Amino acid sequence: MARIYKDAYGVPHVRASSVLDLARAQGEVTARDRTWQMEWLRLRGLGETASVVADAGEAWDDLARRMRVARTAQRALASCSPETRAFLTAYADGVNAGLDSVDAEQVPELRTLGIPAGAWQPWTPLATFLAQHVLFGTIGTRLWERLARSVLGDDARHLRHEGPLTSGSNAWAVGGARTASGMPLIGGDPHRNLEQPGVYQQVRLACEDPDDSFDVVGFSFVGVPGVQHFAHAGEVAWAITNAAADYQDVVDVRPGDALSDDLLRLSDTLAVRTTSWVLGDLGFDALLPLLRARSVHDVDRAFDAWVEPVNNLLIADRSGAVRYRIAGKVPVRDASGGWQGWLADPHRVDAGPDEELVTANERRGPESERIGSSFAPPYRAERIRELLAGRSGLTTADFSEIHNDTLLKSASVLTELVPGAFDEFDGFMAADSAAAARFAAWRSALVRRLVDEPVFAGLVDPSPEHDHGPLFTAVLGLEYRLGLALATLASEALAGRPPYGIDLFAHAKAALADVEAGEIPATWGDTHVAQPVHALVDFDAGIPSLPVSGDQDTVRTMGSYPAISDAATRGSVARYVWDLADRQAGGWVVPTGASGLPGAHYVDQLEPWVEGRLLPIVTDWELLTEESR
Template identity: 70%
Template sequence: MARLFRDAYGVPHLRADSVTDLAHGQGRVTAHDRAWQLEWLRLRATGGTAAVVGGEVAQAWDAFARVARLEETARRAYDGCTPETQAFTRAYAAGINAGLAACDPAAVPELAHLGHVPGEWEPWTPMATFLAQQVLFGTIGSQLWDRLAREVLGDDARLLGHEGPQAAGSNAWVAGGGRTASGFPLIGGDPHRNLEQPGVYQQVRLVCEDPDDSFDVLGYTFVGVPGVQHFAHAGEVAWAITNACADYQDVVEDGSGLPLGNGLSVRTASWVLGALGFDALLPLLRARTVDDVDRAFDHWVEPVNNLVIADRGGALRYRIAGRVPVRDDSGEWVGWLGEPNRADAGPDGVLVTANERRGPESAAVGSSFSPPYRAERIRALLGDRVELTAEDFAAIHDDALLPTVGLLSRLVPGAFDDFDGVMAAGSAPAARFAAWRSALVRRLAAEPALAGLLAPGPAHDHGPLFAWSMDPVVHLGLALPTLAAEALAGRAPFGIDLPALARAALDDIAGADLPASWGETHVAQPTHALAEAGFDAGIPLLPVSGDQDAVRTMGSWPGITDAATRGAVARYVWDLADRGAGGWVVPTGASGLPGPHHADQLRPWLEGRLLPIVTDWDQLVEDSAFAKNASA
């Protein structure tokens, strides 16, 4: 039986005598804290959202979930796992069912709003929900866009490709003990995804007190998935990931994959293998060294990630984690990338990953990566500094310098000499720069040379699920640095005089009623699945610093909206000297229920602060009702 403790922010700390009791307890507390979110994830995984919320987007998602065979893939993945992994996942699902059975739907605002009762979780449901949260995190949308761009623009489509602009991303970096004040490594990072309420990640601590199988791990778990996956600190070892931008999904026209419509189908590593990599979960919890974590991720399938690891022995390692297809000249999958890309660093070294192209070895992994700005900025901030602390890493998280300001402002010399390039919420120059940038994107979108992107025809209509991926204004905004570099090199992209458009955009904002500060329009805007159904999640829109290519990534969409709908959905620093010396934070709170922990992390997250990681049991409060309910 598991015992539940909580810190001052409601983060669950669980203790149990066996891994299955621990998994059951994790499932129960997740059902208590995130009942609506669990039900929404189950509905998404099984293609049942439209029956509950209706609407065109829900219908499109359900159709995609069925043709992508999310449920079937999850069943195959569960059947292919080891008996121990199956028992672990089965116990977690049973804990969710026990927690939901004890839940009063009328006390969960979303369930009460819908008049809905949650359904039952099967042992394979955690795998299905994980797949549903990741399947569009790959390259399906970008490949559909690339088909349109190549058809309209030919070879010039590269100027709107994803080498340069990329909306997805995360940061992770590690410094060896020779660079830190403690003499032990530090890891920092933040995953970037859509801002949602409740949040995609759940802070958790899992402690198994079985004398023959003991561990004590804290980190972030995907809601609906047992253990911890991508970001964790196990005391002796810690790890973090970023998206590797790998090509593990192919959109094809030969009908050899899962049908997407318009004569297209998609191949994915998880579908081909019938696996996701859940056999990594228990080895990760038991890991003590860099080698242990490395071996655990040998099981991983998708999404394909960049992984950084450090341990108290001083080892630092980078590797690719996941299954990357090897293709023949015709594009057919003929095998899998063998030995993963790896790199070790010594005690005076640093490792940085921010979804960028890492070198020639990246050619075997993917075809398009994020721009180098974030990775270069993090390396510059680390520089040759020594005596680094968790506070120094938190300051790197909070760095809002936008490296592309210097490049873009060269299109209009002198126009932004008063702007230091920092996208601070209180900055008036940042607001003026952003207004000019949006005006420039709108002028670009009106150029006749790009008209074919705006009216592509039915062959490129992939429905509301991929509408954002197919929006040319989105891509033009992301591509501005690439287009500016072309223009400044004396080449007119698409035959367009970009400097002339840039000057005209200045005229567009001259005398306009501009926002007094960047934060007036750049507000954090978490989405809620029921927003269109009239449900108010109660999260205010508040000013936030940062922008798309800043280390403090809070994406805006020039020409469309300044609001930040995507950004850091968690931040953390793992200190190998002392877990309590690190910190973590999420955008809203630990709980999806109204109450003190629904949004009590919002203000620290906005301000770039990390919250303390509490490891001392005497500073935690035990929930005695949790054990009592389990006994009942």
């Protein structure tokens, strides 16, 4: 038996008498609230999106088949424990029951396409999860490195954005001696493409089985049961960031040759080796232990089963314990790059009650060297540490202020190229800032000038073997890469080592003249607007484009791409603070709303998210409304 409740923002709270009833009810309410999204995710997992978006889906469908997304999901289901398989099966049954209860005519996307939603299988949740993460690893980075090396040789290193890496998140935790409540706090936000409906579902899952009880609030990937990456279970809470580990390799193969069983063919001449395919596992045996966790040790042990993506994990509990570890399977390679096994040490670090832990995809130290080669720049992690330094009595409001910090630390490096030209710019990328708008316009003008340098000609028009189709066009684009690498190039020039022999100072001065001769937006928010995308390109999702503060490397990450677009199509897809003293003292928010159906909860979180406000986490059942079924 299960009952479903909603809070004032339509967030589902599921209360069940058994784990399987809970999974069914979670599947049912998700299918009703996110009907179109569930169908889109199913088609992505199957590699059948072209059936609804025609040519626009062909590239993805081809990649999904080459990467064997559905087959990997089926193998991963088979590798799960019987209990996990039953959990996934119950969830899929609930999804199908929910879809059966929905009138397709009431779902705008299905009505527009004239199709019903298809049935889910027990392995479908694994396929949807894998489809979300096939391009989350290092494939794009490896393809870029191959292209850059082929044109620039060893000098390709100058075009590194430390990484180059754009996938990211922030997470930080402080011990109880630093908080107002005396208990640890965890805060953070994951960064992904802004989509409507959003990738994460706020949810509460409460099981009242006397022998298997738990009550967890957190974020679930739509289409996946339980909670995975961010949650508060009452006694313990956890959060993750991408660890930027190398769990995907791109290797050369010969056209027509049969591949070894551990490889997936990416193209005629390239193949991919990835952990989930090699192991036939995604780590879903962690899902139920996470729901049942009561302590840092419980969460730590649950994540021993995790496979990919490889994450930085922060955990805290009511005993005051605060821990960091690497979670996921990281391959160990021999001298030739062959995989020999898996890294055994997850590198645990325990923080004292007056200490902090911060992770923002940066190169952390020797533990990072063992797992990867491309990391995010250190700016976000450094800034979060600066904002925490020396502070005590910390509260949810203080953590929310950190969420919203817009200082672009790389700006101080770039503006040294034109001394005095940006003295009025304080480095904060606030939506209402005229100085930030002028800086951004100059930054774009500088990228446009650099693109025309002869040394980059082979990157503007690469040879056919580096054409990997539309899915990779953006990440292999020279403007995109130069925009990310500007601070690296500027640092080289300022150190008296002109990259590629380019006079960056002259280009910076000329770019300033370009800007002054043109029309500069009045404020950063005039062009830096949030633009969640919809899978159906021509579908009017009814989401207004609102000015947003932040930028690519600010703590408030709202990515823009110089010379390409100031619009933020990537950024914080959820924000949260977990207070171990009291769940209701924390807060959370997502970019648009809890529902994918136009109505009361379609965009009712958009303005709070833009404004940087967290919404209440309600755990009092008396304050919730039971939903009829």
